[in-house]
Amino acid sequence: MTRWGMAADLDRCNGCGACVVACHAENNISTVGDEQAARGRAKHWIRVERYWEGDFPDVRLKFRPVMCQQCGNAPCEPVCPTYASHHTEEGLNAQVYNRCIGTRYCANACPYNTRFFDFFNPQWDKPLQLQLNPDVSLREVGVMEKCTFCVQRIQGAKIQAQAEERELLDGEIQPACVQGCAAKALVFGDLEDPESQVSRLSRSPRGSKLLEDVGTQPAVAYLARQTQA
Amino acid sequence: MDRRTFIKLTAITGTSATLASCGNPENEFIRFVPEEDIVQGVAVWKPSVCPLCAAGCGLTVRVMDADAEVVREGQLGLVRIAAAKKLEGAPEHPISRGGLCARGQAAIQVTYHPDRITQPLKRSGDRGSGQYEAISWDDAIAEVVSRLDTLESAGNQMALSFVSGGRAGHRATLVDQFLSRFGARGATSYQLFGDDVLRRANALSFSRGQMPTPDLPNSRYVLSFGADFLGTWNSPVAQASGYGHMRQGRPGIRGTFTQVESRMSQTGANADAWVPVAPGTEGVLALGLAHVIMAAGLLPGSSAGRAGAIVDGWDGGLADYTPEQVAQVTGVPAARVERLAREFAETRPAVAIIAGPPLAHTNGLFAAVAVNALNALVGSVEQPGGLYFTPQLNVAGASNAAASAASPSPSIEALASGVLAGESSPEVLLLDGANPVFTTPRAWRVREAFEQIPYIASFGSFLDETSILADLILPDHSFLESWIEGVPESGSLSAVASVAPPTMRPLHETRATEDVLLEIGRGLQRPLDLPWQTFEEMLAATFTALPAPEAEFDGWTDAQEKGVWSGPLPAALVREATPAPVPDAPLAYVPPMFDGDAGQFPLHFLPYPSSAFLDGSLAHLPWLQEMPDPLTSAMWSSWIEINPSTAEALGIRDGDVVEVTSGQGSLRSAAVLSPGIAPNVVAMPVGQGHQTFTRYASGRGENPVDLIAPMSDSTTGALAWAATRVRLSRVGPADGRLVLFAGGLREHPEEHR
Numbered sequence: 001m002t003r004w005g006m007a008a009d010l011d012r013c014n015g016c017g018a019c020v021v022a023c024h025a026e027n028n029i030s031t032v033g034d035e036q037a038a039r040g041r042a043k044h045w046i047r048v049e050r051y052w053e054g055d056f057p058d059v060r061l062k063f064r065p066v067m068c069q070q071c072g073n074a075p076c077e078p079v080c081p082t083y084a085s086h087h088t089e090e091g092l093n094a095q096v097y098n099r100c101i102g103t104r105y106c107a108n109a110c111p112y113n114t115r116f117f118d119f120f121n122p123q124w125d126k127p128l129q130l131q132l133n134p135d136v137s138l139r140e141v142g143v144m145e146k147c148t149f150c151v152q153r154i155q156g157a158k159i160q161a162q163a164e165e166r167e168l169l170d171g172e173i174q175p176a177c178v179q180g181c182a183a184k185a186l187v188f189g190d191l192e193d194p195e196s197q198v199s200r201l202s203r204s205p206r207g208s209k210l211l212e213d214v215g216t217q218p219a220v221a222y223l224a225r226q227t228q229a
Numbered sequence: 230m231d232r233r234t235f236i237k238l239t240a241i242t243g244t245s246a247t248l249a250s251c252g253n254p255e256n257e258f259i260r261f262v263p264e265e266d267i268v269q270g271v272a273v274w275k276p277s278v279c280p281l282c283a284a285g286c287g288l289t290v291r292v293m294d295a296d297a298e299v300v301r302e303g304q305l306g307l308v309r310i311a312a313a314k315k316l317e318g319a320p321e322h323p324i325s326r327g328g329l330c331a332r333g334q335a336a337i338q339v340t341y342h343p344d345r346i347t348q349p350l351k352r353s354g355d356r357g358s359g360q361y362e363a364i365s366w367d368d369a370i371a372e373v374v375s376r377l378d379t380l381e382s383a384g385n386q387m388a389l390s391f392v393s394g395g396r397a398g399h400r401a402t403l404v405d406q407f408l409s410r411f412g413a414r415g416a417t418s419y420q421l422f423g424d425d426v427l428r429r430a431n432a433l434s435f436s437r438g439q440m441p442t443p444d445l446p447n448s449r450y451v452l453s454f455g456a457d458f459l460g461t462w463n464s465p466v467a468q469a470s471g472y473g474h475m476r477q478g479r480p481g482i483r484g485t486f487t488q489v490e491s492r493m494s495q496t497g498a499n500a501d502a503w504v505p506v507a508p509g510t511e512g513v514l515a516l517g518l519a520h521v522i523m524a525a526g527l528l529p530g531s532s533a534g535r536a537g538a539i540v541d542g543w544d545g546g547l548a549d550y551t552p553e554q555v556a557q558v559t560g561v562p563a564a565r566v567e568r569l570a571r572e573f574a575e576t577r578p579a580v581a582i583i584a585g586p587p588l589a590h591t592n593g594l595f596a597a598v599a600v601n602a603l604n605a606l607v608g609s610v611e612q613p614g615g616l617y618f619t620p621q622l623n624v625a626g627a628s629n630a631a632a633s634a635a636s637p638s639p640s641i642e643a644l645a646s647g648v649l650a651g652e653s654s655p656e657v658l659l660l661d662g663a664n665p666v667f668t669t670p671r672a673w674r675v676r677e678a679f680e681q682i683p684y685i686a687s688f689g690s691f692l693d694e695t696s697i698l699a700d701l702i703l704p705d706h707s708f709l710e711s712w713i714e715g716v717p718e719s720g721s722l723s724a725v726a727s728v729a730p731p732t733m734r735p736l737h738e739t740r741a742t743e744d745v746l747l748e749i750g751r752g753l754q755r756p757l758d759l760p761w762q763t764f765e766e767m768l769a770a771t772f773t774a775l776p777a778p779e780a781e782f783d784g785w786t787d788a789q790e791k792g793v794w795s796g797p798l799p800a801a802l803v804r805e806a807t808p809a810p811v812p813d814a815p816l817a818y819v820p821p822m823f824d825g826d827a828g829q830f831p832l833h834f835l836p837y838p839s840s841a842f843l844d845g846s847l848a849h850l851p852w853l854q855e856m857p858d859p860l861t862s863a864m865w866s867s868w869i870e871i872n873p874s875t876a877e878a879l880g881i882r883d884g885d886v887v888e889v890t891s892g893q894g895s896l897r898s899a900a901v902l903s904p905g906i907a908p909n910v911v912a913m914p915v916g917q918g919h920q921t922f923t924r925y926a927s928g929r930g931e932n933p934v935d936l937i938a939p940m941s942d943s944t945t946g947a948l949a950w951a952a953t954r955v956r957l958s959r960v961g962p963a964d965g966r967l968v969l970f971a972g973g974l975r976e977h978p979e980e981h982r
Contacts, residue, residue, distance in 0.1 A: 011483070012473035014459040014499045015859040017840060021334035021852050025315055031855040034865035034929070038968045047970065048859055050498075052904055056872055057505045059904045061498035063859070125343035125924070127736065128851075130295050130312045134270070179317055182328025182466040183459075183473030226476075226483055227501065 003072075003091040004149050005191035005219035006178070007201035008065055011226050012185035015063035019046050019177035019186065023067075026150060026176035028136045030122035043116035045147040046177050062225060065186070067177070068093060068114040068147035069210060072217030076106035076115065084144070090154075091191075091219060095146055102142040111211050115146045149188070150175035170196045191219060259306035265734065267294045267311050276319060276729040276792025278715045279333045280708040281847060283396055284464040285715030285725070286333055287322025287792050290732045291315040297736065313337055313709045313732050323721040323795045324467045331841065333466070335852040340707035340736070342849065344923035345690050347737035350702040356680060359697050359921065366740060369703055374752040376657050376684055377411065381755060386412030390644060390655040390682075393418045394662035394846075398716040399767055400743055402624045403759075404661070407746050408635040410757040415635035416661075417644050421668040421844040421915065421934065424463075425947045426588040430597030433816075434536035435610060436806050437618045440719040443580050445471030446478065448614040450572060450579035451486045453496065454511045454600055455587040460495040460859075461838040462584045464720030472499075485576065487569065489514060489561075490586065492835050492870065492912045493905030495859045504569070505907050508833045508951060509821025510559040511587035512596030514566065515603045516540065516818070517555030520547040521570030528574060528606055536605035540598060541817035558820075574607055578614025586835060589951035590821040593942040598816050620724040620797075622716050623804040627771040629760050640946070641665050642939075645678035660687040661742060666694040667919065667932065668844050670948070671893055672939040688742040691849060693922045704739045706731075711741040712764050724798045726775065728768050728788050743767075774802065816944075824938030825892045825954030832875070834891060834955040835912040836933040842916025848926035849919075857970040858914070861901050866967050867917040867930030868901045871957070872908040876900060884963035889913070891936040891955045898931045899967035900959075911957060930966075 023029065023046045032041050046067040053060040074093045076085045084099035085106045095106075107115040121141045124132070132138070135152040139145045150173075157173045170189050178186040189198035201207070202221035209218040270293070277288040295312035298305065316337050318325035325333075339345075349369035354360025364372075380388050391408055393401070395418025404416050424440055432438035440463055445451065451472075458468045475484035488500035491508050506514055519537075523530045523546045530537055530546060537543040542550070552563035559566075573579050583600040587593065609615030625634070639647065641663075647653035658679070666676045679685065679698050687699035690707065705711070715727040743764035750757035761767040769785050775794050777784035788794045823833070838844055841853040848854065854865050861868060869889055871881060881887055883902045888895055889911065898913065906912055918932025940952035 009473075009477055011476045014469055014472060015495050016330060016460060016465070016469060017856050017859050018329060018331040018334060020856050021331040022329070024852050024855075025334050025337065031851045034854075034968050037855065037864050037970070038965060042855060042857075042864060042970055044857065044970065047857065050860065050862070054904065056874075056904050056907065057503075059493065059503065061493060061860070061905060063498065127297060128338065128341045128343060130297060130341045130736075131314065131337050132295075133314055134293055134295075176315075179327070180329050180334060182318070182325070182330065182469035184328075184470070185473060 001089070001192055003191040003219065004070065004154065005091070005189065005198050005202065005221070006149070007187045007198050007207070007221045007223060009185045009201065009223040010062070010064060011223065012183040013063055013065060014183055015048050015050065016182075017048055018180045018182065019065055020044055020048065022176040022180035023147070025131070026133055026136070027148070028122070028132050028138055030124065036119065041119050043145065045114065045116070045145070064222065065177070066112060066114065066210070067220070069112055069216065069218035069220045070149060072219065073215055075109040075111065075216060079105040079109045081105070092149055092151060093146070094148070094151070095144060097137060097139050097143045097145070100143040102144070104144060106144055111214055111216065115144050118143050118145060259304060261299065261301060261306050261308040263309040265311055267309055269294050272314070275732045276790070277316070277709060277732050278713045278727045278729055278792065279316070279329070279336055280713065281332050281336050282843060283718065284324060284466060284720055285717040285727055286325035286329060286466050287319035287727055288325070288329070288333070289317050289319045289792070290709065291317070292732060311733055313340060318466065319792055321791060322727070322793050323723065323725050324464060324717055326467070326470050328466045328470055330466050331856055332843070332847055332853060335847070335850045336708070338850045338852060339690070340709045342691070342923065344849070345707075345737065346692065346702055346704040347739070349704065349738070352700045357697055359692060361702065366738070369701060370745065370748055370752065372701060373686055373703075373749050377749070378754045380656055381753065385656065387414060388654060388656040389413035390658045391416040392641065392644070392658060392660050392663050392665065395420050395423065396662065397718060399624055399628065399714045399764070399771065402628065402630055403743050403746060403764070403767060405635050406630050406759055407750055407757060410750070410759065413635065415638040417638045417641055419641040419663055419665050419669070421948070421950065422838050423947065424584065426593045426942050426945050427584060427597050429945050430594055430601055431618070432810060433539055433812060434598055434601035434605065435618070438806065439618055439621065441582070442617045442619050442719040442722065443468070443471070443582050444614050444617055444722065446474035448475055448578055448580045449482065449484045450576035451475065451484060452569070452573055452579065452581040453486070453488050454515065454581065454583040454596070455490045456582040456584035457494045457496045457838070458582060458584070459499065460840050461843055464717065467720035485572070487572075491833070491907045491910045492837070493860070493903075494837070495840055498860065498905070504561055504565065507558070507560045508586065508835070508910065509590040509592060511583065512592065512599035513550065513555055513818055514559045514561055515581070515596070515599040516547050516550040517552060517559070517566045518570040518573055519603050519606055520550040521552060521567055522574045522606060523547065525571070527571070530606065532608060533602050533605035536602045536610070539812050539815055540602045541815035543602065543815070573603070578609060578612060579607055580604065580609050580615045586837070586951045588942070589949050591940055591943050591949050591952055592819050592821050593947065593949060594944040595816050595818055617722050619717065619719050619721050621718070621804040622724055622726050622798060623802050624716055624771065627774045627802050628767045629770050631760070641669060641675060642673050645673050645675045648678040648681050649674055655682050656684060658682045658685045660685060660689065660696060660699060662689070664693045664695045664846060666698070668934055670937045670939045671935055688745070690739070691923055694920055697921050703742070703745055704737070705742040706735050706739045709733055710735040710739070712743075712768055714768055721795065723795055725793060725795045726771065727793045728772055729792045730789055819943070821952065822940065823952050823954045824940050827954065830891065830954035830956050831909070832955050832957060833910045833951070834889070834933070834936060834953045835910055835951055836915050836937060837912055839914035839916035845916040845919065845932070848916050849923040851925050854925055860903070860905070862970045863901070864968050864970055865929065867898045867913065868967055869898045870901050870903045870906050870912040872906050872910075873902045873904060875908045876902050879957055879959060881957070881959045884967055886960040886962070886964055886966070888958050888960050889936065889955050891938060891953050893938055893953070894935050896931045896933070896935060897960055899963065901967070911955065
């Protein structure tokens with residue numbers, strides 16, 4: 001079996017935001033404009049959070065990229081009345097847009113605030129629609145959307161491997177955020193394979209999971225930024 | 230209903246549906262026959278080069294079929310094209326190494342921008358009105374040719390000016406050849422956040438007048454003076470890659486990073502130790518470290534060689550830079566100066582970098598030379614883990630251009646003041662890749678000067694504050710539609726030259742600027758006789774001259790397939806280092822000067838390149854507008870960063886509207902209280918505040934350049950953009966102009982209609 005997971009090394013992450021734009025580009029996330037953004041309707045499947053500590057001049061700032069944690073015990077799934085939010089065999093918290101009726105219970109239940117509601121139909125000023133990725137469906141008004149770990153890339157790599165009659169290689173699948181990261185702060189792979197890079201990183205003594213104590217069993221491990229006296 | 234009736238009925242309904250759509254061109258889509266062979270649903274990957282900054286990252290572009298709307302012979306229709314879909318960093322490219330920054334990710338929106346200029350335009354209204362009418366390429370080129378012929382006939386070739394964004398490479402070499410053969414001066418290049426001070430310092434210290442390449446992956450201690458090397462400066466993708474390796478890429482070794490600056494940058498946020506310093510005193514701190522290192526006998530001053538010798542007092546061990554004296558000037562406690570010096574000297578290898586605000590003071594060159602001396606003292610120049618200089622390809626030599634280059638050009642400031650004083654009179658100005666009306670201090674009066682120039686032609690793809698003054702617009706292809714190249718000045722330890730053929734066919738009636746210049750050159754009454762008929766020929770000349778990676782390869786074909794050539798340069802193709810100028814006297818610290826009296830204007834004003842828009846040239850890309858700023862989460866807006874204690878003293882709360890006033894003018898923006906800024910400094914990102922720059926950027930936010938005083942570095946004359954003082958006052962409560970991404974659903978009650 002496979003359990004897709006990610007490791008984010010906060011000692012490599014420098015907060016640049018390349019993952020945020022890469023995700024927009026890959027997943028056909030529509031921009032909403034300033035007025036709607038001011039109402040909290042901007043959609044960023046991955047975001048860079050910042051935590052300030054201390055006061056000037058002894059001040060520190062820490063970045064943390066946060067996307068759907070693809071929980072093993074996901075609060076968003078049991079609350080969905082239409083099974084739009086459901087768990088795949090490979091551990092993804094999948095969202096079937098065609099089933100979604102927009103109750104937003106899932107967003108309510110998600111402790112990570114990584115689900116986004118489409119308040120209107122997406123719109124691209126022509127010819128910006130030419131940038132759209134044909135592998136990713138567009139979401140219309142009234143549905144929830146979220147990080148998929150770039151499931152289209154996972155499926156594409158599987159088909160490719162099948163055609164070449166071989167197993168998937170570790171590191172062969174790179175979600176857009178992982179591929180774009182210049183500092184190689186993000187690593188994606190199969191947590192069930194103890195030798196995969198993501199498994200090894202997830203076992204690091206620096207590792208922890210976000211809000212692990214609420215029992216969500218996240219598939220994303222964060223490797224703490226080290227400090228030096 | 231039987232099957233036959235059903236088919237009849239659908240046939241009739243189909244016909245009537247077609248008839249009903251007549252007269253409404255929107256519904257009258259016709260599918261044209263594609264011009265290219267495309268396999269539907271199958272992606273191909275092609276190399277390209279990111280054009281958005283000078284770093285020159287190699288791209289790999291995902292290309293797939295898409296339906297584009299086109300007009301052919303008056304008929305609107307759809308045609309299947311092979312369209313770029315996604316940009317990734319090219320894994321084998323020595324600069325990007327598979328990564329790509331946020332801006333590069335958004336570069337594809339340049340090509341598909343709805344407000345791109347789609348064909349040549351001739352001004353039809355008043356200058357600056359933005360009213361243009363369509364003109365054919367033949368007529369447009371004939372118009373430029375006739376203007377240039379007029380100058381030639383009058384023997385007034387010097388009245389041709391060319392203003393560019395100052396990017397080196399084949400395009401710049403072609404422009405230079407065009408200008409020199411015509412008899413004009415070289416191109417005037419201008420960048421708000423240019424690095425001329427640093428280049429000059431490197432020429433003085435190391436005889437290398439170019440940008441440095443810090444060897445971050447092999448370094449164990451990085452000391453940065455204000456350099457936003459992970460965000461906006463130099464070669465951010467290469468540097469971020471090296472930084473990641475420095476931190477966690479070597480088993481058991483984690484490099485340390487200290488940042489010295491007065492406002493915490495995105496880069497500074499990652500430092501182990503963040504050291505605030507009084508603006509304009511960074512060079513003093515660097516010499517303070519050198520003093521400690523020499524006084525403690527850790528290293529002899531002589532090891533710095535020439536880089537040390539050009540610093541005043543170096544031979545005497547920098548007696549005036551004791552930790553106590555340094556503490557007094559910089560505000561960094563003496564004990565910390567001592568500790569930093571020992572860390573820097575005792576952790577091998579270590580590298581010091583300086584860029585950004587420290588160089589944008591009246592004593593900027595001194596600061597850069599001081600940091601260079603510090604590097605030289607600890608033996609970090611051209612050594613693993615230290616500072617390198619990327620070997621530079623001699624583009625003119627490799628591409629068979631003539632040896633003679635155009636004579637030196639005036640600065641944009643001198644160009645403008647010459648026009649306004651009536652001393653020089655450019656008759657024709659060609660504009661390429663620069664928007665000086667937006668990015669120069671108001672006191673230079675560039676807009677006013679340009680308005681007096683009789684004829685301006687622009688090659689830009691968008692109407693901005695400068696190109697809207699153009700009489701003629703000759704729109705360039707986007708980088709995905711044309712031959713694209715790059716000769717990076719830094720980011721790699723070995724020489725790099727990138728090249729890629731067009732990724733896709735042009736969407737619009739645009740033409741590659743290089744080819745337009747070549748055509749103009751051929752059409753003049755005295756043809757310029759440039760050595761190439763097309764830009765492709767010029768690139769072929771260079772990449773054929775470069776050694777092929779393997780003997781049986783054809784270097785030109787190989788480079789096109791990979792998108793890059795990299796390796797050791799043959800001696801004949803190395804661009805010779807600029808002869809080192811000898812300073813008249815050793816450089817000494819002179820306290821920085823600021824515009825504005827400290828009593829009236831108590832705060833230092835720090836404009837900085839925004840993570841999303843750099844100097845504002847990328848504010849037209851909607852993905853970047855909606856990208857939350859790394860330090861504030863602001864989107865689609867401008868803001869002013871203020872220390873909470875300063876804000877409290879002025880009665881300002883987070884989000885309030887404040888007015889910031891310098892001797893040059895004032896503007897209003899939203900306050901963002903930030904602990905990462907010194908109490909006597911306020912900072913504002915540059916990039917917003919466009920009046921004219923597409924639907925996404927126009928009329929949005931404020932341009933802090935409006936407040937910058939025309940101060941300059943005392944030696945190089947470069948704009949000292951951090952040398953302005955301001956005062957601040959509260960105007961009123963938050964009014965919604967600042968949009969933050971709070972990181973989740975912040976839904977407001979919806980009014981029902």
